Every structure is written in C-alpha cells, then in structure tokens.
Amino acid sequence: MLAWFVMTKIDLSPNRLLHVRNDLGLFNIINLTDCYDIVKPFFNFVCNNKSFNYRQLSIQSDQHICYQLYSKTKKLNLFSRIHNDLEPFKNRKILLKDIENISNSCVSCHHIQIIQNKLYIVPRSTASNYETRSRSIKLLIKHMMDTFSDIPDLDLFFDVGDVVELPKGFNDVLFNVPIFAFTKSNTKKIGLRPDAIVLMPCFTLWGWPEARAGRWSKVFQSILNASRQIDYEKRIPKLFWRGGDMWKRTWYINTAKQYRNTTDIAAMNWVRTIVDVSLSVSNTYATLEQHCNYKHLLHLEGNTYSSRLKYLLLCGSSVVYDPVERWEEYWYHLLKNGKNVIFVERINNEIAFNKTFQFLQNHENVTKEIGKQGQQLVQNYLNEHAVSCYWRNLLHEYTKLFEYKPTLHPNAIYIDDFILSNIP
Template sequence: MNKDNETYLKLFWGGSNHHKRCLLSKNAKVTTVTTAVIVLFCLVATFCDFAALNTYIIAGVSIENQNLSSISIDKHQEQEFPLECTKGTQTCPRNYPTKHNPTNHNNHICPSYFKWIHEDLKAWREKGITREMLEGARRTANFKVVIVEGRLYLEKYKKSIQTRDVFTLWGILQLLRLYPGKLPDLELMFDCEDRPVIHLDKFQGPNASPPPLFRYCSDQWSLDIVFPDWSFWGWAETNIKPWKEVLKDIKEGNKRTKWKDRVPYAYWKGNPKVAATRKNLMKCNVTSKNDWNTRLYVQDWDKESNQGYKKSSLGNQCTHRYKIYIEGWAWSVSEKYILACDSMTLYVRPKYHDFFIRGMEPLQHYWPIRDDSKCTSLKFAVEWGNNHVDKAQSIGEAASKFIQEDLDMNNVYSYMFHLLNEYAKLLKFKPTIPQGAIEFCSETMACGVNGTQRKFMEESMVKFPSDSNPCTIPPPYDPLTLQEFLERKENSTRQVEIWEDEYWLNKSNGQ
C-alpha cells in the first residue's frame, strides 16, 4: 500500500427440514383400502422424483452429491447452487454449469454509458496488448486475475485497503457464475487504490506502450481502465449492504417522504478529513452569522462502528430536497447512493470519474456546483430549486430513475462482461495459469469467513446462471457525436454558472 493510501486509511477511521413422504407408524392401524391408497400415493411421488431427476440429467446438469430436498426451482426451472462448504481443505465444486444456455432471447441495448468501454480501451485498439505491457502494470497492482476455461486463478501481490480486493474478486467470480463459460480466456492487473497512475503524458507517440491497469476511477489525464467498485457486493467495514439490497432500502426511503415535504436544504454527511475540498465544504455549514442553505454532518465511522451503525442507514438519508456529492481522496463510493435518493443532487465539480457517471448530464440528472466557491454556489442552487420545485424534483427523480434502472445489478454485470470481453480481444498472447497461482471460487472465498463479510457474500452470491444474455453493447461514439455530447455537458454547466453570477450580481445591487 502506498503512502497516499496509508494516509487515506488513517483519515477514514478517524439446513433445511426434510419431510419423509411414505413413513407409516408401526403402531398405526389402517384398513386394506387405506393402505392401498397410501401405497399408490408413494408410487406417484416416487415417479415424480424420478422424472425431476431425469429432467436435470437431460438438461446436462449434474446433481451428483446434491440433496434433492435442497434444490430450489424457479419459474424457469433453474437449479440453485448454494455454497458448498466442506470440512478441512476447501475445494471448488465441479457441479456448476460450464456453459451458458439461456432460454430467454429477448435482448436489449445496454445503457449509453457502455459506449465508454470503447473509449477506455482505445489506447490499445491499434497495437493490442502484449505480455510485456501487461507486466508493466504489476508495479502498483494488488493482484492479477487469470481466467482460463471459465475458471479464475489469482496471483496476489499486496493487500488492499480494507476488503476492497476481496469483494472485487468476489464480484468477478459472481460474473463467471452468472454467465458460465461465456468470457474468453484473459489476464488482467487490478489496482484497488484510489487515484489513477497511468498518466497519459508519459505514453505519447507511435511507440507508446501503456500498461493496462484496472481500477475504480480515472480522470481525463489518465489511461486507467475503470471497473465497478467493490461496494456493489458490500462494504463490510461500513456495514453498507450489497447494491441490490441498498437499492431496495433507498427506494423504500424515497417513499417515506414526498419530495415537496422534504427539508428544503442541501444535506451532506461524510468524512471531511479525507480531502481538502471536503474540509473546505464544512465552511458552508449553517452558523449564527451565515446560512448557506446547507445542513452538513460529520460521519465518524469509528464511532459508528462501535455503536452498531445505528445512524448510517442509507435508506433513512432521503429526507432533504437536495443532497451534495463531493469527492474525497479521489472519486467517492457515496456517489451512487446520493444520486439514488430522489433529491436533486448538487454535484461539486469533480476531477475523477467512475464507470457510469459519464452517462449522466448536468441539468438532466444533477445540478453542477463550483468547487472554488462552494458556499455561494450551494446557496444559489437551493434558492433556485425552492423557486422551481417542479424542475428541481424532476432532476432528482431522473437521477434516481437512472440509478435504479440503468445501474441495477444486471447492468453492472453486463458492463463487467463487455469490458472484460472487449479487453480480452486486445490480448496478443495466450493467457496461461501462472505457476503457483491459486484457483479461486465462491467456496474458497466465503466458506472460511464469518460475520458481516460472510453475510454480504451470501446476499450477493449468484446462485444460478442467467436465463438471458447480457445486454447488447452499443457501438463506439463517432468523434463528432462524442465532441457534441461533451460540449453539451460543458455548456449546461456554464449556463448554471451564468445564472449564478446574475443572482449574486442582483443581490449585491439590492435587487
């Protein structure tokens, strides 16, 4: 772990029941007719079990060593594959399907932010990725993932902050369970720390060979490849549940307080110690002398942990009309939780981006806030929203709809699939299992752990293959369309700043 991230970490902590069908009590007295009925019933039940068993064999799915009473069938008659924890040395089960055979062929086009996959891999599109280029990313990587014939092998280099590496690997394993045998063989390097390190200015010219490195965020001056962050499968250290469960909580929280009945101020709760920009934000809090239309609270995760996380439920934080998003050490995990809240997000101008935010637009999904004059910018945003409640509400709800629909776990997995699939096409070498590499599967990761980590793994575990294919990735942006899209976003931000300047000019003139 580098010194930057050591500093960050210090700042951060400031059995089912079985029913026997044909058991007759030895003491029971039954008539010949009753006995005949019971025997007939048992024969029918046995035939049904035999037919069900053969259904799985015909489908090519082995249920060897499976307890029939534990198999759960849904409307597509899919067999569930729960964790198979064994005593002693844990091994990876061999009964999970190795091929993806969907029966639902109604496919759809992925959300527009998937187009950025093409942009993120553009640096390697012409020359491809050699093994030498891949090994060049080892310098800062936490681990290397190797996928061969649908199985994952790990070469670990160093521990990450908290359990980021654990849940990132867990997420990739769930992708393999969702679409078994569908991903091509590949090798990749992953850096779990915050800030991008593959700087564009160091890889210019025709002979440039940038190392491909995956991480959670990047910026316009870097080539790091953005990937969904670990918290989609749970953030154990802060008791934040897997994304699917969090979305349910926030959706319920949104229903509890109608938008126009919410507190008409801007809300933020977080750790101000992790970045100078957040410390600066705290100057905008309400005082006896100034009211910048904000209500800002310090989140002490160490204290919250000791008190059982009673005051950190994300579903209970959708009570204000406006919520502030501001980066921390780099991009912040809090982004998706804030945008999901129906509140109009006041988005402080960022330096970094994750994989989905590039599909969202100012004035459509959020309200841009200046970073160099936060207090005046926030005050104007809230004033504007309270004077245009219908428009402010529609911005908040458009963001929430985007997060609930375009960023559900199906789309997260589809994004992962397409990113890795497109990346694998660029490899100029045959992926091989490194000597001494360890095979990883859900069992080797989850069976040996307890507590919150185990709970979140069980909650986010994919128990059977998807009944459909991933969504269809849209084609790349053509240069003109991409330029127009970026200019539209910048023009919207500029428009807000013009309104803001006019507001404060009129204030100073006493209007």
C-alpha cells in the same frame, strides 16, 4: 449455458434465440421489484401472468441481451466508456512479455486469470488489500461468470487504491497492458496517467461492510423502499450532507453555518476497526435511508472520488454535485446536468453557492424531476444485472487486445478455493 429459466418458453433452435414471455410491453428494468412470479437467475426481469406475448432475446455477440437492455434500447449508452477507455490501446497488442512487465511494474496490483471460463486468483504478496476491496472485486467478477459462460481467456491486473500509484518513473508510462481501477481524473495530475487506466465497477457495487453500507443488492432495495415512504413534497426542504472532513469539504461545512435554515451539513469522524465502524460524533450520524428524508442532497468528492453518489441518487431527491477535481467512476458519463443531477462548481464561491439555494427553493417541480431521473439512472444502470453486463462486455473488449494465449499461472488458485481461504 446462459441461464436457467423457470416458467418461460425456451426455443433451442439453431439460431440460439430465447423467447421469453413478457407482459410488460416495452421492457423497463426498474419494474423488477414489481414482479411476483419471476424467471431466474438471468436477470429476474420478466413478470409472468395471463399474457402470452413473447420477447425475443438473442444471446449472440452483437445482439447480446446486455446490449439490448443497457445500450441499444436506451438513449444513454452504458458501454461507451469501455470503448473510450480502451482507445489508447487499440493499436497495441498484448504479448506475454507485456504481462510480465506489468506484473513487475504494478506491485500493488492484483492479478486474476480466466482460463476456460474459470476464474483464478494469482496470489501476490505485494498486492494492496485495503479493507475488503480486492475480495469484493473478485466476487463481482465471479458473480458475473456465474451468469455468463462466454468469457475469453485473459490475464488482468487491477488496483484497489483511491489512486493508482506506481513506483517512481512509471506513472507517466503507457504500458501495453491497461491497469483496471475504480476512478481517474483527466484534470488532476496525480498517480498513473489516466489513459493508462481502464475503469471498472467500484468495490461498493458488491458491498462495503467497513462503512456499514452492506451488500449492494440489499442497500439498493432498502434505499428505494425508504424513498417510497415519503413523498418528495413532504421531505425536509434543506440541502443535506454527512461525511468525513477533508479539504474539499471544509469550505462547505463552514459556509453552511451561515445557512442553517436551508442546509443540514455536518462532518462525521470515522473510527475504523477491522470488524466495525464507530462514530465519535454520533449525534450527526444519518443512515443512507435517512438521507431520503431531505429534498436536496449534496455530493462532495473525497480523497479522490466518493462512492456515495449512487446511494444519494437512489433516494429520488435532487443531488447537487461539485466535481472539484473531476474524479470519475465508470458510469459518470451517464450524468447529465439539469436532467439527473445538478452540477455546481461552487467551492470558495459563496455568491454562486447562494444562487444554487435560490434555484433549489424556487424550482421544486424541476428539482423533483431531476431527483426522479437520477433515481431511475441508478435503477437502470447500476443494478446488479447491469454491473454484470458491464463486466462481461468490458472483458470481451479487453481480450481483443491479446495476441498470445493465456495459460494458467503455476500459483493460480481457483475462485472457489480462494473464497474458502484466508487470502485477501
């Protein structure tokens, strides 16, 4: 069953089309928060009033609602990354021996199965369990499967590290089975070769309690609300950044001391515990919502990628991004320089850095529009519904590689039992 609808007209005719009342005209996903009487749970997107207009939404494969909302009707294609990532495997067919091979080769990987549209976890003592990342990915997949009931049987292996690191000698191997991960770089030679990796949604799209970011769906709305409290013109005209100090960021932190009138850039020292995160330099701390007080926000890579970019874009401020090593998440192909983000390559280049400031200060109308478009990008393509659609379509394309019929692992644990257990 695709969904349970309230206050809608559902046509159960053989062509399996859903006719949903919609008074919005051309559908815009960012109007979600303006709805009062809403259909649920798929996808809380139709406002109900006196209008009797209907939108026809097909749930057949090539006209699936996910494609209608996030691909065919948009100039930017959310799902093109899926095809690009799976391209190296299109002439490879996954056999049972390949599953056994990847299981032995990626000792840090987590193993999940979907059998008869039920999600199972295969416990592995060697799997990496840094923070709550692995549990968040499993819950993201469960969330998707609570909506969609058409996921084919599969075996899947994912890694939750900042870098996928296999035992010595395996990083240069293109296995028949891709490994799913958060990020990869086509320019940085570290860890598993990038064409062996398929990008999946980041764990923070479920939640990141260790960094006080909380549940994505709540912080998503909280940042949007904060952005609406202050007009762009009234925001502080400085380039703002907070984060941990590391080599990719040190130059900016030091250089900003010479630009105190136009920047507010400072490092924070994180002290992590199992249940909390404290800040040893508390006077520099700023909540994600407080970032929206600034016209311009700086985004810098971390050890590899930094998951902060989506939070910054939600503010509607113009985001300046230096992709030092070009680590990407699955949605970065939607970023367009000068449209929804400002790309710079300024590290160790103070002259170019100064030119960036001149642009920010002298083109407020342009930077305001860039901020608006960046915010809409996240609203459109990184809301929970779009994330579920990405998972659904990714798994459908992935299972086309299978030439064997997956069967339930003898140690597999059903997802509901897993959630109630203390298994990471």
